Structure formats: structure tokens, C-alpha cells
Amino acid sequence: MKLSSTVVRVIGAAAAVSVAVTVWLALWVTPPAKIQGNLARLVYLHPPVAWVALYLAFGVAALSSLLYLWRRTRSLFWDRLAAAAVEIGVVFNALTLVTGSIWGRPTWGVWWTWTARLTSTALLVVLFLGYLALRRVPADPEVRARRCAVAALVAFVDVPIVHFSVQWWQTLHQGGTVLNPTHTLKIHGSMAWTMLLGFVAMTLVFVWLLVVRYQVEVLQDRVGDEQLEVSLAERWAEGGAPVGDGSGPGGDPQVAPVDGTGAGAAAGVGAAAGVGVAEPSPAGGVAAPSAARR
């Protein structure tokens, strides 16, 4: 994603302006709703945030994970994009739960109910927190990318199953729900336009965050690479010769106990062990990471 900084800035500015206009319309221009009063103003925030979290972010994450695993489109670009999308998705998902709770407390009287929507959204947060935890485990970038892509897809196919099971669990267990959030709320006029603008604003915010987060990911990788090169150069400058040779555990494979009687078998064992240990030599170990990171 070679986006010039101007494009990124324009997206960011558009996001900021649309959010500001949404706030202005939502808080000052639109009238309070007939039944819910000022509470209904959450309709300009909560559904757009949920849209970004549940559809945009995880949709992008699943698609890019798939494209990474597919050999013909495999590139670290998709891995970084998926990581950025999941991170934003988890944050927006948590925001969905928080705004929903704030809305639920005055309308339903409780912060939390075990409705299907809430329960599956909460499970989704935990599912993708697992992805982020897996991502934080240090590993070779290619290895980590493949692992994370598989984890994202495995989590993603779980989403519809979780959804249905939780829905049945809720309806069969509690015998139908009386709680009905604002899906029946009729929306018209300025309120409808404001809500639409809210969706546009949150989508722009998502796109901007995605681009910026992706660029941060690229920079992080580059810093990792360059730091290694710099450190290596420093070490070379210190001693004049490459360090780390011969000091490892495989330093002297000839120290097999070759003395006196029955030495034949002992020497064979010793030599075999020496070769086995010497294989991952320290010198190769130092050179490998910088090459593997590309």
C-alpha cells in the first residue's frame, strides 16, 4: 500500500470533518426522539461503530488472511493489513459493547443482558483477542504471518456458528425476549441523514486508522531490521573480526573420549554427538534473522 502522505492526510481530514459534522448534527440539530428522548442520540454512534467492528474490520481481516494463505497472492502486505484490521476491529467491538451498555442501562435497566447479540459480540472480542495474543508471540515474520492467517480464518468460520448457537440458547432457554432495542425505532428526516453520515464518518475513521496502522507495522519491521544491522556493524567495528565463532556449544567436536580400550564405539558416539550439536552454529544463527526478515 504505497499511499502518499497527502492521500493519508486527506482521508484523515475527511474523517475528522465528517465526525465533527455528525457530532454537531447529532447533539444540536436533530430533535430528541419521541419515546427515548435524548437517549436515542446514541443511534448516531452505536450502529456505525458496530458496523465498522463486525463487518468492515473483520471482513477485511478474513479476506486478507485468505489472500495471504493463497500462494499466488502471498505477501506480507496482506498479513500486515489483517493485523491492522483485527486490532481496529477489537477496539471498535469493545466500543460497541460499551456504547451498547451505556444505552442499555437507562432503557432496559441493566448494563448487561444475555441476549444473542450481546453474547456473540462479547465472544467475538475474546476470539480476536486470542489472535492478537498469538501475534505478539515473537517469531519469524513469515511463520507468524501464516500462523495468524490460519488463526484468523479458524476464528472467522466460528462466527456464524457462535451466532446461531447463542441465538438458540437465548430463545430456547429464556422463552423469547421482551427486550427490543431500537430496531423498531422509526427514523426519518434529519435523524436518518445524521445516522447515514455517522456511518460514513465511522467508515472514514476506519480507513484512516487502517492505513496508519499498516504504515506503523511496516515501520516497526524496518526498525527491527535496521537495528540488527546497526548492532552487527557495531560489534564488527569493536573486534575487527566477526564475533560469536567457536564460542558456542559445538566449538570442539573432536573432544570425543578416544583413549585406550573399547575406544571404537565411544569415538563413534562422540563424533556423532559432536556433529549433531555443531549443526546450528552460532555464526549461521546470527546471519539468518536479517535474511529471513525480508
Next chain:
Amino acid sequence: MWRDALLVAGKDLRIELRSRVALWQVLPFAVLVLVLFAFALGPGPSVLRSAAPGLYWLAVLFSTVLATQRSMAIESGEGTRDGLRLSGIDPAGVFLGKAAAVAVQLAVLQAVLAGGIEFLFGVHIATWWLALVASVLATIGLSAAGVLYGALSAGLRVRETLLPLLVLPIVAPVLIAGSRAWSAALTGAVASGTSWLRILGPFAAVYVVVGVVLYGPLQEAA
């Protein structure tokens, strides 16, 4: 693929038979979970009876995490993973074999746990076939999802803490559907129980297919 799966499953089960880790560690742990739940809920028979299906499935879920960890641990030492890859066995076969071995262990465990809730909580299974079908489907799904994530976190230093976080949310539908189906089987309400098989069946099918497709790239990665 199927022949490879049989070979891998046979190997894993033979190792289990000889080391008896599942028998002497996982199984007592599962029974211990049942006892601890009883301590948490109090000795009232009506509470325990109504909670029994859920507790049973929670014990199965926790044991699944242990069993898959064990299943991957036997591949971790002395380059056995590389040996498995070098042997030319189809990755899908490795996946199916390992999942089958875990499934056999879970089946034994569930038989003991079923006896456990009957004995400890005083419940009685009214509709045997429903409980059995639900258990078989759930076991396939649990072992497939478990082995998939076990392979994902294999070789990582943090796998003991990472695996439960990854596996348990994924198998939440099994917990829900399994406990509902079993509580129907306990009371004999067949009609409400069979609908839960429609969750357990697709879950098992989806994770077996996903595992067969994705285990290859995963094995390359490790």
C-alpha cells in the same frame, strides 16, 4: 490420506497407552473438576442435578485443552515434528490422525464423566441415543478444533497460556449445544434436544474440513 491418518492415530494412541499421561493426569483432573463444581455450588441435589449437563461439558472442554496440549507435546521433543514432515505423510492425514487419537481419548473420558455425574450428582440419562449422538458429534468437533489450535501454538514458549485463550472461545458453541442436548437427554425431552444436533453437526464438519485444508500450511510454518 486415510491410511496415513490411521498410522498417526495408532502411533499417538500407542504412545498414550505406554505413557498413560491421559489416564493418570487428564482423567483424574476431569473428575476433580466435577467434585470442585459440587463444592462451589453446594450439596443441594436439585442445584447439582440442574447444573449437571453444563458441568459435564465444562469438564470435557477443560480436558480437551489438556489432551490437545499433550497431543502436541509428544511431537515437540527431539525433532519428531520434522520427522513427521520428512516421512512424506500427507498433512491432512496427520491432522485427521491426531484428531482421531484425541477423539478416542475424549470418548473414554466422557464415558467416565457420564458415570461421574450419574454417581456424584444423582442424575439419570433418560434418552441414551440422544446423549450418545450429541457426544459423538461434539467430540469430533472438539478434537478437530483442538488439534488445529494445538498445531498453531505448538513450539511456542507461551503455548500453555495461549492455547486455552484460543480454543475455549472457539468451542463455546459446543458447550452451549452440548449442555442443552444433554439436559434434554436427561429429562427425556427429545424434541428440544435434537435441534441442538444441528449446531454440533455443522461445527464438527466445518472444523474437520478447515483442519484438512489448513493443516498443511500450518505444518510448514512451524
